[in-house]
Structure formats: structure tokens, C-alpha cells
Amino acid sequence: MAYARRAFIVLWKDLLTERRSKESLNALLFFTLLLLFIFQFALGPDQDRLRAAVPGLFWLGLVLAGLLALGRTFVAERDNDCWEGLRLTPGDKSAIYLGKLGGNFVVMSVVEVLLLALFGLFYDVDLVPALPRLSVVLLLGTTGLAAMGTLFGAMTAPVRARELLFPLLLLPALVPLLLATVSATEAVLAGQPLGEVRHWLQLLGAADVAYVAIGIMTFDFILDV
Amino acid sequence: MSSATSLPSAAGGASSGISRVLGWLAVLALLAGLLAGFGYAPREDTQGNVQRIMYLHVPSVLTAYLAFGLVLVGSAGYLLTRRPGWDRLAASAAEIGVVFTAITIVSGSIWGRPTWGVWWTWDARLTATAVLLLVYVGYLLLRAMVDEPEARARYAAVVGVVGAANIPIVHFSVYWWRALHQPAAMLAPGRAPMPDWMKMVVLVNWVAFTLLFAYFLARRLEIARLEESA
Numbered sequence: 001m002a003y004a005r006r007a008f009i010v011l012w013k014d015l016l017t018e019r020r021s022k023e024s025l026n027a028l029l030f031f032t033l034l035l036l037f038i039f040q041f042a043l044g045p046d047q048d049r050l051r052a053a054v055p056g057l058f059w060l061g062l063v064l065a066g067l068l069a070l071g072r073t074f075v076a077e078r079d080n081d082c083w084e085g086l087r088l089t090p091g092d093k094s095a096i097y098l099g100k101l102g103g104n105f106v107v108m109s110v111v112e113v114l115l116l117a118l119f120g121l122f123y124d125v126d127l128v129p130a131l132p133r134l135s136v137v138l139l140l141g142t143t144g145l146a147a148m149g150t151l152f153g154a155m156t157a158p159v160r161a162r163e164l165l166f167p168l169l170l171l172p173a174l175v176p177l178l179l180a181t182v183s184a185t186e187a188v189l190a191g192q193p194l195g196e197v198r199h200w201l202q203l204l205g206a207a208d209v210a211y212v213a214i215g216i217m218t219f220d221f222i223l224d225v
Numbered sequence: 226m227s228s229a230t231s232l233p234s235a236a237g238g239a240s241s242g243i244s245r246v247l248g249w250l251a252v253l254a255l256l257a258g259l260l261a262g263f264g265y266a267p268r269e270d271t272q273g274n275v276q277r278i279m280y281l282h283v284p285s286v287l288t289a290y291l292a293f294g295l296v297l298v299g300s301a302g303y304l305l306t307r308r309p310g311w312d313r314l315a316a317s318a319a320e321i322g323v324v325f326t327a328i329t330i331v332s333g334s335i336w337g338r339p340t341w342g343v344w345w346t347w348d349a350r351l352t353a354t355a356v357l358l359l360v361y362v363g364y365l366l367l368r369a370m371v372d373e374p375e376a377r378a379r380y381a382a383v384v385g386v387v388g389a390a391n392i393p394i395v396h397f398s399v400y401w402w403r404a405l406h407q408p409a410a411m412l413a414p415g416r417a418p419m420p421d422w423m424k425m426v427v428l429v430n431w432v433a434f435t436l437l438f439a440y441f442l443a444r445r446l447e448i449a450r451l452e453e454s455a
Contacts, residue, residue, distance in 0.1 A: 155367075168366050
């Protein structure tokens with residue numbers, strides 16, 4: 001119980017900092033808007049072509065936003081030696097990982113909602129009928145993305161070339177997640193029921209469990225306490 | 226100072242004896258492999274001489290798997306014991322594994338061009354192997370970018386464990402991705418059962434590559450040990 005409470009305190013602290021500074025979120029919202037324009041310019045004005053590319057572009061946008069946001073997870077802690085304070089908290093340190101993971105999950109979810117709205121608006125995709133099924137895919141995909149991103153974010157925070165190293169570690173690790181989420185999103189947007197993509201959802205579920213478990217188990221080694 | 230300089234050279238002297246033996250064994254086995262691949266093995270009926278690439282391709286990928294298995298062993302060993310020897314094992318095996326994976330991909334590409342008509346195709350096995358290469362190149366880049374040896378060993382060990390745990394997930398995702406998109410009709414050849422002589426030649430070369438790997442690993446471990454004591 002104390003474990004869950006500690007994780008929740010870290011989560012709450014991160015969200016509160018974010019709400020007051022609006023540092024990540026404002027930048028991310030603008031960034032996703034920019035991405036939408038870039039995608040449009042890269043693919044041309046053909047609506048059918050754009051609509052066919054939406055599942056891939058959506059997850060590409062999310063991963064790019066994730067590279068910016070998740071890599072910064074622990075950088076803020078480094079600035080004013082908040083790191084030391086976190087490390088001094090009693091009990092199992094993986095609670096910090098879970099708290100950070102939760103905070104990242106919330107931030108990424110906000111980005112997703114906005115990205116979906118923008119895609120619906122600019123690319124003329126009718127997302128509403130697919131929304132309940134889509135949210136299942138999003139939930140599973142975001143958990144894995146946040147789990148891996150938080151782990152590698154903690155690892156790269158003290159490294160000099162972290163902006164370079166973070167994507168180099170994260171992107172290869174995300175390959176299965178991307179294949180699964182893009183395929184599932186494609187099927188769901190085409191109007192197929194979730195049963196059709198059951199194997200992808202199972203893979204995502206298994207990957208989420210594996211990633212979070214590995215994060216909890218190895219976080220102590222990254223913190224070195 | 227004098228004891229510090231004599232220690233690594235003494236240790237190096239003992240282990241380079243082993244690696245020298247491994248090196249000569251590897252040379253002999255590779256010669257046998259070349260003879261088997263070019264002399265003993267007949268020209269394959271449908272693919273012609275191009276098929277001989279298999280005698281390089283299959284042993285390389287098996288050696289790469291062995292190397293990445295050792296990265297996992299070294300990484301887990303380091304996390305459990307915090308002994309630098311495990312970290313040296315993981316680092317050395319990762320470098321050699323990346324080389325053998327690259328050989329696998331390049332030789333497969335050279336085979337694919339005359340056989341399939343393309344240098345590269347997003348076939349499941351090709352994609353999975355390429356992802357494997359990317360994961361361990363990332364591992365080596367991480368090692369290059371973290372200066373502090375103790376932190377480098379810890380981070381690398383975590384990446385070694387995460388990368389290995391991800392391999393089955395990558396494997397399934399890539400196979401399903403391919404299965405759902407287009408039938409692998411173009412990739413149908415190669416499914417035919419291998420004749421016994423072909424298995425023999427692959428086996429001889431596999432032994433040769435494993436010996437070569439052991440030699441590389443022994444040498445690389447010596448270098449890593451010397452680097453650390455310097």
C-alpha cells in the first residue's frame with residue numbers, strides 16, 4: 001500500500017509540475033501540429049492517400065512526440081539535484097519508476113487525444129465510430145511506449161549525448177510495438193471488430209507486461225542505490 | 226607501479242596461449258570449411274554456385290545467436306554479481322555478434338540479388354535480423370557514450386537484458402506483420418529439405434565459425450582486461 005502511495009506521489013508531483021510550468025505539454029501540442037503539416041507536405045494533397053497512411057502517421061507522430069517527452073522524464077530531476085531527494089526516499093525504488101511511468105502515460109494520452117482530433121480535422125477521417133475499439137489499442141500501445149521510454153529515459157538522463165542516445169536505444173526496442181499498434185489501428189479504422197486483431201492485442205498485452213516487469217526489476221540498477 | 230605493469234602482462238601471457246591455440250584451430254577449420262564448400266560440395270542444381278553463400282550465411286547467423294546469448298549471460302551475470310568480468314564478456318560478445326550479424330545480412334543480400342532479384346526485401350526473417358542488428362548497435366553506442374566504467378557496465382547490462390527479452394516479441398510481431406500483409410510466395414524456395422552432403426558442409430563451416438568466434442572472444446577479452454588495468 002505504501003508502495004502504491006509512493007508511486008502515486010511521484011506521479012502527482014510530475015503532473016503538478018507539468019500543470020504549473022506547462023513546459024512539455026505546450027511544446028508537444030505545437031510539435032504534433034507541426035508534424036501534421038510536415039506529413040501533409042511529404043505525402044501531397046491527395047486525401048485518399050493521406051487517409052490510407054493515417055494509422056502509420058498517427059503512431060509515427062506519437063513516437064516522435066514520445067522521443068521529445070519521454071527522454072526528458074528524468075532530466076528535470078537532474079537540474080536542482082531533485083534526483084538525490086528521489087533516491088533518498090525509503091523503500092523500493094521501483095515505485096519511482098512506476099510513478100514516472102504513470103506521469104508519462106498521462107502526458108502521452110493527452111497528446112494522443114489531440115493528435116486524434118487533429119487527424120480527424122485535417123485529414124478528414126471519421127474516427128468517432130472506431131473510437132471505443134481504438135482506445136483499447138491506444139491504451140495497450142501507450143503503456144508499452146511509456147514503459148520503455150521511462151526506463152531508457154532514466155538511463156540516458158545522466159549521459160552527455162542523451163538526445164542522441166535516447167532514440168538510438170528506444171526506436172529499435174519499439175519495433176514490435178509499432179508493428180502491432182499500426183496493424184491494429186489500421187484494422188480498427190477499417191471498421192473491423194477487435195476480434196480480428198486479437199493476436200495483435202495479445203502481443204501488445206504480453207509486451208506491456210514484459211516491459212513494465214523489466215522496468216521494475218532493473219530500475220534499481222539504473223539508479224544504483 | 227612495477228607490480229601494476231607486470232600483472233596484466235603475466236595474465237595476458239597465460240591467456241594468449243589459449244587464444245593462439247584457438248586461432249590455429251580456427252584457421253584449420255576454416256580451411257576445411259572452404260574445401261568443403263568449394264571442393265566437396267557439388268554445384269547446386271537450381272541456384273547454381275550462388276547457393277554456396279549458404280555455407281557462409283548460416284554459420285554466421287548461428288554464431289551471431291551464440292554471441293547475443295553470451296551478451297545476455299554476461300549482462301545478467303553482471304547485474305547479479307557486479308563483477309567486471311561479466312561486463313567484459315557481454316561487451317566483447319556484443320561486438321563480435323554485431324560483426325557476424327552484419328556478415329549474415331550482407332551475404333544474404335548478395336544471395337538475394339540473383340535469387341530473388343532484389344538486394345533487400347521486407348521478409349520476416351530479414352526484418353527480424355535487421356532489428357537484432359539495430360538493437361545491438363544501440364548497445365555498443367551506449368557503451369561508447371557513457372564514460373564512467375561502472376555506470377557503463379550497469380546501463381549496458383540493463384540494455385543487454387531488455388534487448389534479449391524483446392527478441393521473442395520482435396520475432397512474433399515481424400512474422401505476423403508479414404503474414405498479414407502479403408503471402409511469402411516469392412520466398413518459397415529454400416523450403417526444400419537439405420540433402421545430407423549440404424548439411425555436412427554447413428556443419429563443418431559452423432564448427433569453423435564457432436572456433437573463429439571463440440578466438441575473437443578470447444582476444445577481445447584480453448584487450449578489455451588490458452584496457453581496464455591500464
